Amino acid sequence: MSLSKIAKSDGTVKIIKTRRFNFIFPRIFLPLLSDSPTILRRKKPSCFAFTMDVEGEDKSDYLQIDQIVEEDTMDDLIRDRFRLSAISIAETEAKKNGMEIAGPVVACVADLAFKYAENVAKDLELFAHHAGRKVVNMDDVVLSAHRNDNLAASLRSLCNDLKAKEPQSDRKRKKGSAKREDKASSSNAVRIPDL
C-alpha cells in the first residue's frame, strides 16, 4: 500500500492510493494465474479512488498525507523564491541588451528555469551515485553541462578558478606537485642566507 502523487497539468495534485496487483486479486484467480508467474509478480499497481479503505492502515496514510501537503507548501515557497530571482536576472539581462521583456515571457522563462533546475538536480544525483559518491562534486556539475561545448568550457574555467581560490587544496594535490612545492620552498630557504 502506498500513496503517490499525480501532478495534473493544471497544477493541482491528485493523491491516489496504489495497491500491489497481488492484493486485489481474489483467491479464485490465483490457480489460473499460477502457470503465468510473471503476471503475479509484476508490480503494476492499479489505482483506486482515494476514499477506498481496504486494510485499516488509515492512520499512517494520514501521516503520509500530512507530509505530502507540507511538501507541497514547501514546494510552492521554493518555486516562488526561485521565480523572483529568475525574474530579476532576466530583467537585468534584457536591460543589458537594451530591450524590454514582456511579463508573460519572463514568467515563462522562470518556469522553464525551474524545470531545468529539477532536471539538473536529478542528473547531479545520478552522476554522484554513479561515481559511488554521496556528495555532489564540481565535476558532476561540469559534466551535467556537457551538451554545449561553450557552456562546458566556461563552467570548467569557473571550476578551476574556484579550485585555485580554495585555501585547502593541498589535500587534493597530487604527490608530484606537492614534492615540487617542497623543493621550491626548500630552495628558497637555501637562497636567503646567501643574500
Next chain:
Amino acid sequence: MRKNVMDANSTFDSDLIHAIFKHIWARRFRERERSDAIDATEAEVALGTTKKNRLASANANALKLSCELLKSFVSEAVQRAAIIAEAEGMDKIEATHLERILPQLLLDF
C-alpha cells in the same frame, strides 16, 4: 530588494539552489524507499546487488557552479530572444521571440 534588482550582476542565491536540490533529492529518496520496499526481489537481496539508497548532498563549490549554470540558462534564453527581437526591429521581447529560440536552447542545456 530593489537594490538587488538593480545590481549589474545578479545571480541566484546559493542557499535557494541548495534548498531546491535538497527538496528534490529528499523527494527522490522517499520515492526510492517506497519502491524498494515493493520491488526488492529475494534474489537481489541474496546476491547483495541492491545499491544502498543514499540521500545526496551538495558540495559548496558545486552549488556555486550550479547557480552559475542556472543563471546562464536564464541569460542565454533572454539574450537569444533579444537577438531575434532586435532582428525584427522591435524593442520588447515577446512570446514569439522566445518560441523561436526555445528548441535550440533546450537542446543546448
